[in-house]
Structure formats: C-alpha cells, structure tokens
Amino acid sequence: MRRRVLLVDGYNIIGDWPELKALQVNDLEGARDLLIQKMAEYQAYTGIEVIIVFDAHMVPGLGKKYNNFQLNIIYTREKETADEKIEKLVKELKRVDIQIYVATSDFVEQRVIFASGAFRKSARELRNEMIAIEKGIEKQVKKTREAKAKTKLPISEEMAEIFEKWRRGEN
Template sequence: MRRVLLVDGYNMIGDWPELKALQMKDLENARDVLIEKMAEYQAFTGMEVIIIFDAHMVPGLGKKYKNYRLSIIYTREKETADERIEKLVKELKRVDTQIYVATSDFVEQRVIFASGAFRKSARELRNEVLSIEKGIEKEVSKTREKKVKTKLPITDEMAELFEKWRRGKG
C-alpha cells in the first residue's frame, strides 16, 4: 500500500520550537532544516513525503521540485498551502493509498479528515522525527563501536589505509 504524507511546511516551522526560533533569524534556513528532517523521515519510514509551502512567504509563481527525493511544492500566488493540500488529497485518494496530512490548523484537519485522509498534528510529527533521529544516532554509534574484524593480523594503521582504499579515498 502506498503511504503519502503531505506536510504544511510553514505550519511545522511555526509550531516546532527549534524551527520557530530559527525562522525569526533565517526563514530559508528553517525551510532547509525542515526539508532535511523530512528527508530522514521519508528514508526511515518509507512513506512518500510532499512538503507544501505557501507562496505568500516566497513571492512569485508556484513551483514544484524534488530535493532529497522529496517533492517540495510552493503554491501559486493567491493559493494557500491548505488549498493545495486539499487538491492533492483529492488527486491522490485511491483504494491502495493512505494519505496523512501534517498540520495543526484545526479547520484544515477537519476538512482533511472529511476527505478521507488521516491527520497528524505538528507535535505528533515532531515527536516521530525526534524518535527517528534517536534511533539513527543509536545505529550510528553501534556501527562505530564495532571494530572491523579481519582474519589477518594487521595494525590499525593498515586497516585504516585499506578502509580508505575500499571507499575510494586513498
């Protein structure tokens, strides 16, 4: 079954404390951090992620592009993220597709739920992302703790040199 998560980008930025603080200094950086976090989320969960940003924050024509294998949509002028999300829910709705919408906008949550999609609040999504990040950190530290085991007795320097060669960096 295909699972799709539609994320109201500026809603998450305005709700997640770390992104909200960053937004005050640098909105573009806050967007980039959200995109990176959603890329990790997509890679870890296998769920397709589409982030929608309102055009009123970035003037100009609406555009869509892929970054980190995510779809990122900037709405057209005079089109809200909520309107685009509602259109996407209708376009994507199929028997073999589960659609989730991440927003803390109560009215939008009701409209989405009535359209047959599941909702995730900004806090729920943030908690999932934090949990995933902790899981990734544990896996990385486990991997680092494991020493490369070889049948040949070699020095640590030689093992490091062979590892560089193996990775094409030597």
Template sequence: MFVDGYNIIGDWPELKARREDDLESARDILIEKMAEYQAYTGIQVSIIFDAHMVPGLGKNFNDYRLEIIYTKEKETADERIEKLVKEHKRVDTQIYVATSDFLEQRVIFASGALRKSARELRREMESIEKGIAQEVEKTKNYSNKAKLPITGEIAEIFEKWRRGKS
C-alpha cells in the same frame, strides 16, 4: 504524507525561533528533517509552502527525493493540500497530512486522509533521530568485513547517493 511547511515551522520551537531571523534556514532544516523521516520510514513526503502573499507562479521541485511545492500566488498551502489529497486518494493508499490547523484537519479527514499534528510529527521525528543515532553508533562499532575496503571519500559519496543528493 503532505506537510504544511509553514504550519510546522510555526509550531516546532527550534524552527520557530530560527524563523524570526532566517526563514530560509528554518525551511532548509525542515526539509532535511523530512528527508530523514522519508528515508527512515519509507513514507513518501511532500512539503507544501504557502506563497499566497508572494507574487509569481508556484513551483515544484525535488530535493533529497522529497517533493517541495510552493503554491501559486493567492493559493494557500491548505488549498493545495486539499487538491493533492483528492488527486492521490486511492483504496490502496493511506494519506497523512501534517498540520496543526484545526479547520484543515477536519477538511482533510472528511476527504479520507488522516491527520498528524505538528506535535505528533515532532515526537515521531525525535524518535526517528534517536533510532538513526543508534544505528550510526552500531555501524561505527561494527568492524568492516567488506572484501574491498573503501575510503572515507567513497563512503561519503555513497551516503550522498543514499540521501538522494548528487
């Protein structure tokens, strides 16, 4: 799934409000939520952020096992997403693009990808967060039957590994 980062930030109320004061924080929250989405669904997620108004070279990096892409100068997220859809489209792969940009939705649909609106993604994320909370509660109530008890510190290290943080 390719996520148009600033489009989602501009649509989700909690991120939109934060964007006004601290855009970096809004990006970080979206990245964390998409990491949870990827971990819960098993769907590979790439987040693309526009840099067309910012001078310099684009960059890619991985955080939480997500691919995070900042476009090159004078390149929009829509243009990069269209390229990525064409590069990754295969018969055995279903590609989703998360954006509420109507024109972009039509272009990617014509390229063979499916669209997911920001609203749909938000609802799905809310459902995932509820599922995670239920699993955490179940785990808390489950008695530890491991033969080798582990400390909270070790459990925290394992959790970081699970989330892709070193």
C-alpha cells in the same frame, strides 16, 4: 503493500516546532531548509513518501515544484494557500492503495482533511516522531561504527591491531 504519503503544511510546522519557530524569526529560508532536511530523514527512515507544501505568499512568483533530497517540495501559486493545495493533493492522490497523512496543526484543515479520507497528524505528533527517528538514526550509526571496528575473522585483538597498522601503511 500500500503506498503511504505524508503531506506537510510547511509553514504551519515551522510555526509550531520550537527550534524552527525560533530560527524563522531571523532566517526563514534556514527554517525551511532545516524542515526539508528533517523531512528527508523522516522519509528515508520510515519509507513514507513526503510532500512539503509551502504558501506562495512567503515566496513570490508562480507555483513551483522542487525535488530536493528526493522529497517533493511544492510552493503554491499566488493567492493559493497551502491548505487549498493540500486539499487538492488529497483528492488527486486518494485511492484504495494509497494511505494519506496530513501534518498540520490547523484545526479547520484537520477537519477538512479527515472528512476527505486522509489521516491527520498534528505538528506535535510529527515532531515527537521526528525526535524518535533521530534517536533511532543515532543508534544505527553507533551500531554501524562499532560493527565496522570489529572484524569477522576470529583473531586476537593484538593481531587485529597489527592488520590495522598494515592497512594504514604503518610498520
């Protein structure tokens, strides 16, 4: 099975998704955290490895790598753009057994990425996938709750209530 990797241009996505764009006006860190949380859900749900790249000019200092929510989060070095870092990562990761996707709405970057053999994914496409994933997660949580409420033993509702009261220590 092929390894699948999604490289996300962090600030490009924040600047495109309405909920993140509105949040970044007063709370850029909060917008970053929300994107990271959503991408963690995306990774867990799809099984696609996610690497988020943020430009260093928004966070001064040397390039850094973090591993939050089992995601790789990269802050580029000063004077290195997220686009440059993503292009380097595509070249580093490019192998026959790895399928690479890049999420950005930067048209020039999309062309460069496509030319280097990666698949492009617009910010809108990623957002639509994320909305579908969130709905899928909601359905799974609801099913799990309903399944837990039912017992596997073929007993009447009345007996199930009695057992539940015993379990909770009620007489």
